[in-house]
Amino acid sequence: MAHKSPITTHVLDTTHGVAARGVKVRLEQLSQTASSSSQSWEVLADGETNEDGRCTTLLPGTAADGPHQLRPGVYRLEFHVKEYFEKLERSSFFPFVHVVFEVPEDPNPHYHIPLLLSPYSYSTYRGT
Template sequence: MSHLSTHVLDTTNGWPAAGVAVSLTDAAGVLVASGRTDADGRISSLGPDLLAPGEWTLSFATGAYWAALDTGTFHPRVTVTITVPETPGTTEGPDDPAPHLHVPLLLSPFAYSTYRGS
């Protein structure tokens, strides 16, 4: 089981993307949690304290963010699906029974990038 956080950075303007709505759904598509990025572009804890093994999907409402800046965008929503491993310690280390999963999103109006953060 794992703990999840995210961070959205507006790479076009060079600042954190504050106010981005983010939702978390399980493998069946059931909404588990939602929130908005803070002034630093972060959500320090999204969902339950521990995520069960399996697939989870983060959905970032990027269209509303760009609209608030009066900027057009090609990607009105960014969807990122991650896997929480069955075996504890397979992402962090053998002594970490509940690894922290961090999903950063680097965002511009016409492109995005994400990776497994720390």
């Protein structure tokens, strides 16, 4: 049995008043090497929004252990918005949108991060 990812997103095209289908999404976690103070982004998953503008399969769980358990840390969702608007034959000021958020020591089981999108602005929030 497949489980919903503990990190999900929903992209809405506020210019057209529709769900943004086909937006590529990348999930990364900030990692720090033990031997130095350097940090880098580790790619955890790539996905794409469905016909409803949702991406719910970034970190699928397994039937044996239940939903994927998040590690505390800093995460980043990268949305490829220029490609989305190019498919609609529209220009966009932002080629990418990065949403950075932190999962605390005692993580909740689910984090939903919607993106409200137009060619020249965006907004995001912690959803449910």
